[in-house]
Amino acid sequence: MTAKDEYQNVSLLEVLDRVLNxxxxxxxxxxISVADIDLLYLGLNVIVTSVETMxxxxxxxxxxxx
Numbered sequence: 473m474t475a476k477d478e479y480q481n482v483s484l485l486e487v488l489d490r491v492l493n494x495x496x497x498x499x500x501x502x503x504i505s506v507a508d509i510d511l512l513y514l515g516l517n518v519i520v521t522s523v524e525t526m527x528x529x530x531x532x533x534x535x536x537x538x
Contacts, residue, residue, distance in 0.1 A: 495521030495529075 497519050504512040519526075 491520055492522040493525060495519065495525050 497517070499518075500516045502512075502514040502516060503510055
């Protein structure tokens, strides 16, 4: 297998479809400071998925608990 065979063209629509189908979590921290004095700290957690995927995952969790 060559390096050229490892890559494939993927459209933005395919990437968006996969993200909405599987879901992605983005987590991070943001600190705003002036003169080495922290003025604002934000903890960020963002979930990007479709409602259908979220409902499917909820149902899976409920079936494991029962």
